[in-house]
Amino acid sequence: MRRVSILLALLGVAAAAALFVHFNAAEVAGAVLSIGWGGAALLLAIQGGLFCLLGLAWAVVQPGIRPRLLIWGRMVRDAATTCLPFSPVGGYVIGIRAVTLRGPTWTQAAGGTVVDVTAEITAQLLFSLFGVGVLLLARPGSDLIVPVGAGASAALVGLGVAVWQRARIGRVLGGLAAKLVGATAVQAATLGQQAQLLYAGHARLSGAVFLHFAGWMVTGVATWLGLRLLGLAPELVSVLALEALIDAVIAVAFVAPGAVGVQEAGYVGLGAVFGIPPDLALGVSLLRRGREVIWGLPILAIWQWQEVRRL
Numbered sequence: 247m248r249r250v251s252i253l254l255a256l257l258g259v260a261a262a263a264a265l266f267v268h269f270n271a272a273e274v275a276g277a278v279l280s281i282g283w284g285g286a287a288l289l290l291a292i293q294g295g296l297f298c299l300l301g302l303a304w305a306v307v308q309p310g311i312r313p314r315l316l317i318w319g320r321m322v323r324d325a326a327t328t329c330l331p332f333s334p335v336g337g338y339v340i341g342i343r344a345v346t347l348r349g350p351t352w353t354q355a356a357g358g359t360v361v362d363v364t365a366e367i368t369a370q371l372l373f374s375l376f377g378v379g380v381l382l383l384a385r386p387g388s389d390l391i392v393p394v395g396a397g398a399s400a401a402l403v404g405l406g407v408a409v410w411q412r413a414r415i416g417r418v419l420g421g422l423a424a425k426l427v428g429a430t431a432v433q434a435a436t437l438g439q440q441a442q443l444l445y446a447g448h449a450r451l452s453g454a455v456f457l458h459f460a461g462w463m464v465t466g467v468a469t470w471l472g473l474r475l476l477g478l479a480p481e482l483v484s485v486l487a488l489e490a491l492i493d494a495v496i497a498v499a500f501v502a503p504g505a506v507g508v509q510e511a512g513y514v515g516l517g518a519v520f521g522i523p524p525d526l527a528l529g530v531s532l533l534r535r536g537r538e539v540i541w542g543l544p545i546l547a548i549w550q551w552q553e554v555r556r557l
Contacts, residue, residue, distance in 0.1 A: 281475040293537045303457035308358035319345035325542035357440030369458035377490025472530040
């Protein structure tokens with residue numbers, strides 16, 4: 247499985263490099279550098295705020311663990327997903343590990359992760375539906391309407407089924423998470439019970455969905471600011487819709503580590519629908535990846551230092 251992940255990562259890097267070369271890498275790099283230190287600091291600050299927001303969403307569904315610890319766990323989870331050749335599942339496991347280093351049990355952290363990921367996927371689906379709605383209104387003749395609309399409809403049905411069968415899904419996801427880290431049958435059963443208990447808190451789950459939806463909106467605002475820093479003045483609503491559709495594409499292609507290549511192709515292809523030139527689309531994709539990596543590398547270094555201290 248690790249070899250497949252590395253292969254996909256290399257293919258993604260090759261695809262991204264081909265896009266940059268095709269659309270004049272020098273111009274893309276020049277546009278990115280033109281935002282200056284102030285622009286870079288602003289985007290990094292937004293990324294830091296996003297970490298806090300997503301960590302608080304995890305804390306909402308998991309009372310009893312200090313919010314700042316779950317914010318840290320979320321930072322490690324995202325850093326591993328974006329900077330290491332892992333799928334998001336690998337990031338979940340590493341995030342769980344980061345939390346357990348500071349006291350909480352493995353079943354607590356894993357159970358909360360299962361429920362938090364459910365809330366995040368639900369919020370992302372709602373965000374994607376928002377993007378589809380804007381696409382229908384703003385670009386009624388787009389060739390993307392039929393496939394995107396069909397995918398959104400299927401996802402909406404899936405969401406309904408997931409809400410209806412949330413207890414069973416919690417048991418299944420709990421068992422899967424347990425297998426990923428080699429847990430015993432007793433630990434797996436405890437994890438399933440923990441997830442079901444957290445799923446029962448409907449108000450908390452709804453609050454987490456709201457915070458995650460706000461988080462997806464923040465990613466769109468960051469993209470909008472990035473485009474403005476690059477010299478474009480797009481409408482905020484259009485950019486939010488663009489981000490919603492791109493994030494949906496990235497979620498579908500979750501097997502690609504870090505969405506390398508997928509993200510770049512998404513910004514170029516979907517950006518054209520909303521009138522964004524390919525070079526600026528690649529530029530804003532590079533800004534997004536840059537802020538994630540600049541945050542991610544020191545986060546992973548601190549996490550490794552904590553592991554060494556524990557040993």
